[in-house]
Amino acid sequence: MSIPKLGIGTFRLQGDVVIDSVRNGLEAGYRVIDTAQIYGNEAEVGAAIAASGVPRSELFITTKIWIANLSRDKLIPSLKESLAKLRTDYVDLTLIHWPSPGGEVPVAEFMAALAEARAQGLTRQIGVSNFTVELMQQAIDAVGAEAIATNQIExxxxxxxxxxxEFAREHGIHITSYMTLAYGKVLGDPVIQKIADRHNATPAQVALAWAIKLGYAVIPSSTKRANLDGNLKALDLRLSDDDMAQIAALDRNERLTSPQGLAPAWD
Structure with missing residues (x-):
């Protein structure tokens, strides 16, 4: 099994907005949908999928376990509730959304519960999100690196x-990039705009193609059909080594998501 390169994210999308986004995405050709328990939209995502007529076997659905459900006695029941909302018997990937604040629930406990969910057929693959190197090592110690499909990170x-x-790659753990467009901030970057102009592409396509070329999966969200269509074209955009080097030089360790009381001690 592998993690698909490009999907639809649903963070911050609610009600009819998320239904429209998922419907438009499926019509455009997307088959990967990323949601989470805390997004409060699993039922709407499930409704949009059901209405689409796309066979379940063609879809790759990801959800994430919220911190309130990390304990051994809550994780699997909460995942079953997610499956009911999503109108499916299984998801393709289940992630631990955030590590337990203050280590209240040990990594070994929730990773073991997640592995049991996979053994029960509730999820095809398991993984983590927002995990540091130290937390990834704890997860590896608990279930083995081969069991961890991805770490989804900003x-x-x-x-x-x-x-x-680097640590993930050394252990064969795939990286999924979220917020690849940095809440839209990179779309106005002059370096990325110049690269986009050279390729007759959009800045969004450049940023997504950059991440994909580095081997990451990406899950941008959009409420606009034109943007959904445009993002798909990132799969066909071929950036040069010089393009990649210019984007590599933009790194400034600018973290946009670090919720107080939830975020671990970042690397």
Whole structure:
């Protein structure tokens, strides 16, 4: 099994907005959808999928376990609730959304519960999100690196997270980049704009193509059909080594997501 290169994110999308986004995405050709328990939109995502007529076997659905559900007695029941909302018997990937604040629930406990969920057929693959090198090592110690499909992390041209990426690669753990467009900040970057002009592409396509070329999966969200269509074209954009070097030089360790009381001690 592998992690698909490009999907639709649904963070911050609610109600009819997320239904429209997922519907438009599926119509455009997307088959990967990323949601989470805390997004409060699993039921709407499930409704949009059901209405689309796209066979379940063609889809790759990811959800994430919220911190309130990390304990051994809560994780699997909460995942079953997610499956009911999503109107499916299984998801393709289940992630630990954030590590337990203050280590309240040990990594070994929730990773073991997640592995049991996979053994029960509730999820095809398991992984983590927002994990540092130290936390990834704890997860590896708990279930083995081969069991961990991905670490989904904030990663964009301004935060390239190289220490985490290097450790993950050494252990065969895939990286999924979220916020690849840095909440849209990179779209106005003059370096990325010049690269986009050279390729007759959009800045969004350049940023996504950059991440994909580095081997990361990307899950940008959009409420506009034109943007959804445009993002798909990132798969066909071929950036040069010089393009990649210019974007590599944009790294400035600018983290945009670090919620107080939730974020670990970042690398």
């Amino acid at each position: 990663l964009h041209p301004y935060l390239q997270n190289r220490k985490v990426v």
